[in-house]
Amino acid sequence: MPSGGSGGYGDLVTSARPGRPEDVSQSVPKVLRVSAALSWRLVAVAAAVWLISWIVGYLAVVIIPVAIALLMSALLAPAVAQLVRWRLPRGLATAIVVVGGIALVVGVLYGVINAFIGGLPDLQKQVAGSVKAIQTWLAGPPLRVSTDQLTGFTNQIVKLIQDNQLTITTSALSTAATLTEVLTGVLLVLFTTIFFLHDGGGIWSFLIKIIPADVRPRVDVAGRRGFASLVRYVRATAAVAVVDALGIGIGIGIVGVPLAVPLAALVFLGAFIPIVGAVIAGTVAVLVALVAKGFVSALIVLAIVIAVMQLESHILQPLLLGRAVQLHPLAVVLMIAAGFTFGGIAGALMSVPILAVLNSGIRSLLHDQGVDPSEVDPTRPPKVEPGHGK
Structure with a gap:
C-alpha cells in the first residue's frame, strides 16, 4: 500500500474524533452561537454599568x-x-x-x-x-x-x-x-x-x-466637542427656563395667585430638567391657585401652564435645544427616567447633559479625523461643515 494511503486514512480518523473544540463549535447552530456570544457580552456590559453606578452612588x-x-x-x-x-x-x-x-x-x-x-x-x-x-x-x-x-x-x-x-x-x-x-x-x-x-x-x-499617544489627538478633539455641546445645552436650557418662568410667572401674577415670584423661580429651576421639570413646577402653581383662589383660577393657571409648555415643546425646544444637542425627544425622556431611577433628582438633572456630551463626543470620534485640537474652541459656536453631524 502506498505510504500516502495510511496518512489519508489517519487524517480521516482524526477529523472524525469527537471532542475537538472546532468540531463542537461547528455542530452548534449559528443562531445559538451568536446568541451566546451576545449574551455574555451583555452580561459584561450590565456588570460594568452596575459597578459604575455603585461607585457613583458611593x-x-x-x-x-x-x-x-x-x-x-x-x-x-x-x-x-x-x-x-x-x-x-x-x-x-x-x-x-x-x-x-x-x-x-x-x-x-x-x-x-x-x-x-x-x-x-x-x-x-x-x-x-x-x-x-x-x-x-x-x-x-x-x-x-x-x-x-x-x-x-x-x-x-x-x-x-x-x-x-x-x-x-x-x-x-x-x-x-x-x-x-x-x-x-x-x-x-x-x-x-x-x-x-x-x-x-x-x-x-x-x-x-x-490615552495612548496614537489616538490622543482624536480623543482631545472629541472631548472639546463634547464640552462645546455641553456649553450649547446649558445656554439653550437657561434661555428656555427664562421664557417658561416669565410666561407662567406673569400669567399667575395677572390671575392674582399669591407667591407669583417664588413660583416663577421654581419654574425656572425646574426647567433645567427638560420636559419633566417645568411640568412639575407648573403643577405646583396650579395647586397653589386651587387652594388660594379656587377652582376657576386653577383652571386658568392650568391653561397658562399648558400654553407655555406648548410654546416650549413646539418652538423653543426645536429651535434651541434641538440645534444645541441634536437629541430625539424620546431619547431625552428615556434618559431622564433612567437618571431619576439611578440617581433621583440629581440623576434626572445630569442625565441629558451626559447624553449630549456622549452624543457629540462619539460623533466627533467617528467623523472628526485629522482635526487639530488647537483649532477647536469649546466656548465658540462650531463651524458647521457639509454633511457633518448627519
Whole structure:
C-alpha cells in the first residue's frame, strides 16, 4: 500500500474524533452561537454599568458637586473666554465672572425670599377663606358632612402628628444633617467651578495623558466637542427656563395667585430638567391657585401652564435645544427616567447633559479625523461643515 494511503486514512480518523473544540463549535447552530456570544457580552456590559453606578452612588457627595460645577463652568466659560479675548488676565477674568455670578444669584434669592415673606400673609388669609368655603361645600348637598365629623377628622390628624412626634423630630435632625451636607456641597461646587474656569484646559490635558499617544489627538478633539455641546445645552436650557418662568410667572401674577415670584423661580429651576421639570413646577402653581383662589383660577393657571409648555415643546425646544444637542425627544425622556431611577433628582438633572456630551463626543470620534485640537474652541459656536453631524 502506498505510504500516502495510511496518512489519508489517519487524517480521516482524526477529523472524525469527537471532542475537538472546532468540531463542537461547528455542530452548534449559528443562531445559538451568536446568541451566546451576545449574551455574555451583555452580561459584561450590565456588570460594568452596575459597578459604575455603585461607585457613583458611593462617591455621590463628591461626584454630584463636581458635575454641577461642570455645568456651571459650561454656563460661565464663554464669559471668561470673552474677557480673556479682551486681554484680561485669566485669573482676573475668572474672578470677575464668579463674583458677578454669585452676586446675581444672591440678588435673585433675596428678591424671591422677600416676595415669599411678603406674600405669605395674603396666602394664609386666602387659604383660610378657601378652607371655610370647602367646609361650607362639604356641609351642603350632596355630601352633608356635619361639623362634628369635620372636627373629629381634624382631631385625628392632630393625634397622628402627636403620636409620630419622635419620627418627625428625627426627620428634622436628619434634615439638619442634610443641610450641612448641602452647604459643604455648595462650597465644593464653588471651588471646583473656579478651578475649572481658571485652568480647565490644563486639567483636561492632564486627564488625557492616560490615552495612548496614537489616538490622543482624536480623543482631545472629541472631548472639546463634547464640552462645546455641553456649553450649547446649558445656554439653550437657561434661555428656555427664562421664557417658561416669565410666561407662567406673569400669567399667575395677572390671575392674582399669591407667591407669583417664588413660583416663577421654581419654574425656572425646574426647567433645567427638560420636559419633566417645568411640568412639575407648573403643577405646583396650579395647586397653589386651587387652594388660594379656587377652582376657576386653577383652571386658568392650568391653561397658562399648558400654553407655555406648548410654546416650549413646539418652538423653543426645536429651535434651541434641538440645534444645541441634536437629541430625539424620546431619547431625552428615556434618559431622564433612567437618571431619576439611578440617581433621583440629581440623576434626572445630569442625565441629558451626559447624553449630549456622549452624543457629540462619539460623533466627533467617528467623523472628526485629522482635526487639530488647537483649532477647536469649546466656548465658540462650531463651524458647521457639509454633511457633518448627519
